[in-house]
Amino acid sequence: MPRTWRRFQRKRSLSRHRASDSENEGRALKRINDAVLRPGDIILTTSAAKVSKGIRFATGSDISHAMVCVEGYSVIDATAEGVQARNTQRLFYKDAHPVHILRLRGGLSKPQLDDVLMFMRGHVGTQYSKTEAMRTKLKGTRPPTRKQFCSRLVAQAFSHAGIPLVSDANFCSPGDLKSSPFLVSVADSTVPVTAEEMAASEARPDGTQIMRDAINAILNGARKKNPNIQTFDDLDGHLIEHPEDDDYICRLVADSGYLVLWKIEQEKNPWIYDLDVMREGPADQISAYCQSVVADEATPNRYIINRAGYRLFAHQHDHLYFKLMASLYDHLATLHNQRVRVAKAWLHENGYALPPESPPLTPHTPEWFASLQQWDPPQAMMTRYVVEQEGSEAVCSVCGDEPAADYALEADERPLGGPGTLRLCDDCLDIRRDGGESYISIT
Numbered sequence: 001m002p003r004t005w006r007r008f009q010r011k012r013s014l015s016r017h018r019a020s021d022s023e024n025e026g027r028a029l030k031r032i033n034d035a036v037l038r039p040g041d042i043i044l045t046t047s048a049a050k051v052s053k054g055i056r057f058a059t060g061s062d063i064s065h066a067m068v069c070v071e072g073y074s075v076i077d078a079t080a081e082g083v084q085a086r087n088t089q090r091l092f093y094k095d096a097h098p099v100h101i102l103r104l105r106g107g108l109s110k111p112q113l114d115d116v117l118m119f120m121r122g123h124v125g126t127q128y129s130k131t132e133a134m135r136t137k138l139k140g141t142r143p144p145t146r147k148q149f150c151s152r153l154v155a156q157a158f159s160h161a162g163i164p165l166v167s168d169a170n171f172c173s174p175g176d177l178k179s180s181p182f183l184v185s186v187a188d189s190t191v192p193v194t195a196e197e198m199a200a201s202e203a204r205p206d207g208t209q210i211m212r213d214a215i216n217a218i219l220n221g222a223r224k225k226n227p228n229i230q231t232f233d234d235l236d237g238h239l240i241e242h243p244e245d246d247d248y249i250c251r252l253v254a255d256s257g258y259l260v261l262w263k264i265e266q267e268k269n270p271w272i273y274d275l276d277v278m279r280e281g282p283a284d285q286i287s288a289y290c291q292s293v294v295a296d297e298a299t300p301n302r303y304i305i306n307r308a309g310y311r312l313f314a315h316q317h318d319h320l321y322f323k324l325m326a327s328l329y330d331h332l333a334t335l336h337n338q339r340v341r342v343a344k345a346w347l348h349e350n351g352y353a354l355p356p357e358s359p360p361l362t363p364h365t366p367e368w369f370a371s372l373q374q375w376d377p378p379q380a381m382m383t384r385y386v387v388e389q390e391g392s393e394a395v396c397s398v399c400g401d402e403p404a405a406d407y408a409l410e411a412d413e414r415p416l417g418g419p420g421t422l423r424l425c426d427d428c429l430d431i432r433r434d435g436g437e438s439y440i441s442i443t
Helices: 003-024 050-059 110-122 130-134 150-160 174-178 195-203 207-222 232-241 243-256 262-268 283-296 302-316 320-349 366-375 377-390 426-434
Strands: 029-032 042-045 065-071 074-079 082-087 092-094 100-104 183-185 190-192 405-409 421-424 439-441
Touching (some): 082 207, 130 150, 150 174, 207 262, 232 243, 243 320, 283 320, 302 320, 426 439
Antiparallel strands (some): 029 190, 042 065, 065 074, 405 439
16 A cells, blocks of 8 residues: 555544544443344434534434444444445444434345345445535425435435335435334444453554545545546446546556455454464354354345446456456455355354255256356356357357256355356366366266
């Protein structure tokens, strides 16, 4: 990472810690209770900041901020930094300030949860609109912009899933969300923060803050070329229409440190990638982490989704940016795969029940094509073309030759995304095995 960027991070971190020490000295603190938190839960909070007091006064509520849990310890919200992710274990609140966890009455169905989470993640990087946040209590027709504020983001995410939490998702307050008849309160929303926990938090680098800074560096730089860019999806669309900006965007990405942010997590928590190291940790904490990782597999994995999208863009457009992003998300998907495998191995060793493994998908079936499309769209397109050209599903998935048989990657090499199976002729099987892929017969 550039030295100037690292120096900025150290100064910013030191400033935050000093402010935190001054504000929190002598006061009891609490944090969100991760043990009761589920993806899709809405968290409502407040603080002693002037803007928070103003929002509470204007709305007649005891809360001023809203966010949504997207996985594990991760929440997404909209603040002056824009729409960004945060770590709940770094969000501390004064004991006197209310914190509410709200959940949809009756619970979210899987399709509803998927829609909410994809909406939240798809808006990361969007700019904050203080003006529109202040206008939530004004009457009259007010067409919304594409910018966000906290309660709008939450309400729009649920509206996207077909759930009208409030009468107007574009202009609502955190207090409106709290009063929604569709939501119920979750008990034991907070736990006390110990002095040891506070000290440990301040001693570790805040990876989510570094991520937020990198995202904003990229998107703010891109907005100099096109002020209408709000998200990475907008950035992708801009590059398709303006390939001449490819080098400029690639420099932004490289200078921000975005391509190597994964190293921070890997260096900070090596135990999540290594079963031997994980065995040495406290069983209760390891158990909670591993069960959370396995439970999160029920929701669409953002690394796999983004990997597929950028592989398709890289196939369709000769842009270095798309190739860089495809390579990044391929690596992130691999790291995620390793985390899940280590978590499942630890749970299995310690007698926990695991979801049953799905049998390998049979190549060229509709389910197989749907899975491959999610993992590798260019490969799915090529295989569909081969099958249609040969007029037979019995042909090799790669070259269209016959005879061909069904093969699967060995279990420890099978990706979490995609089928991990192919119908291969002898020549293509040899090429794959020579390339280091361990395919075994499933016929």
